[in-house]
Amino acid sequence: MASNVSELTTYNAFLAGEWKKSSSGETIAIKSPYLRETIGYVQAVTQDEVDQAIQAAHEAQKSWALLSLSERGAYLERWADELEKNDKEIATAIMQEVGKGYNDARKEVVRTADLIRYTVQEALHLHGESLRGDGFPGGSQKKLGIVERVPLGVVLAIAPFNYPVNLSASKIAPALMAGNGVIFKPATQGSISGIKMVEALSRTGLPKGIISLTTGRGSVIGDYLVEHKGINMISFTGGSSTGRHLSQQSAMIPLVLELGGKDPAIVCEDADLDVAVKSIMNGAFSYSGQRCTAIKRVLVNEKVADELVSRLKAEVEKLTVGSPEDDSTIVPLIDDKAADFVQGLIDDALDKNATLVTGNKREDNLLYPTLLDNVTEEMKVAWIEPFGPVLPVIHVQSDDEAIALANKSEFGLQASVFTQDIDRALDVARQVEAGTVQINGRTERGPDHFPFLGVKASGMGVQGIHNSLISMSRQKVTVMNLK
């Protein structure tokens, strides 16, 4: 049964294998960031329903884990096919719900189908190992250890708004392939897209109860889910303060956190500025900077700072601003609160004498792309993640100064370094505290089979297809003591 029940649709939750209304009788209105009107309602599920969903996932998981990898993979392959078949409908939901440009939303769906298929293949090719006891002093050849990977039980997948399909599936697919049950808590603003994605999954005939989708405010059911004794692993992507809170709430449960960032682009004086400008523009402003991996500050050598800023200015002024339906690069931010927050960072910098190169114009939650030069350490925008279209430029005298500023941030997701000297690039990359350093390219998560991780306040544990499968399973050792 589809989840849609009326014209301005009230979407049902997917609980223990059934699409249903919550017994709470309450729904949450989802307002489109650019249409600025309600586009649908989702269920506010209750704690009792969470209990039932978790119990159903445990029950279903036992037989799910007994299916062969190929059998589990076949369901996921069908899920990928369903996503592709319905890519336009799902892309439209993403566009309307989170204000992502239509083409990018469609790419997100296709990328997700690719990710699911790769996850299946990766899981099929994960191998265990065997160990001989005589590899250790005093050991015996008669002792043989067999090391396999087994599921953890029920995985709680919590996703953010900005990739409501891809970042959700990048948790659900490996969890299922590793033999787990799943409780999926989408971002409230992102729930409709998540529901459409799970509808596609439910159409594969997946065993009842193996996945439930619990919509509801994180602040209402979040803690309950995270502290629930029936949850055996949590995979969370979202803001750093939410992530920190989660890590305090969840005790003795494996936890992977992908959190915020303040990714620097370090531009050395010998950089190819064509490459740097193109990468910085794309890295900083796509989807209005609402990417964890967006370039969120430029640390440029004084010798090329003016030229870089003037080239960036020209490009910023060419950016398309407006509706995601027109595929504008700069689109309204997720809500007014987000726009107020970014505006506050811009105002603070201007009060403290940053140079406004271009931008600082606003229509409701649509912020024009803003380039700030001569940003200093005293300004909030030098340190705080805006999640919006503002790019601060800080001048430095040397690579050492750039590295020191890069590392002074509480975050450590990614960094870019632009130079034509590979030794210099590798030297900077070695010293920058980040999960990933991109040489002569923009900061980005993909390709999705690469490890993806943040250090410091940017996260804990590693995602990426292979690593997600590993983190959602554990080793099980069986030792044969032969005669």
Ligand SMILES: NC(=O)C1=CN([C@@H]2O[C@H](COP(=O)(O)OP(=O)(O)OC[C@H]3O[C@@H](n4cnc5c(N)ncnc54)[C@H](OP(=O)(O)O)[C@@H]3O)[C@@H](O)[C@H]2O)C=CC1
């Ligand atoms: N490193 C990475 O891979 C990525 C990091 N991010 C980061 O995410 C942030 C933007 O995403 P955003 O959605 O606003 O992040 P939030 O941290 O606000 O929300 C993320 C998810 O956590 C849920 N949540 C909120 N409170 C709780 C709680 N107490 N317990 C359990 N779950 C809870 C939210 O639900 P609800 O929506 O209902 O509040 C949502 O599903 C940025 O900081 C960005 O950098 C984004 C993408 C990738």
Ligand SMILES: O=C(O)[C@H](O)COP(=O)(O)O
């Ligand atoms: O949420 C994010 O911002 C993503 O994890 C980054 O993905 P991208 O680098 O592929 O945009």
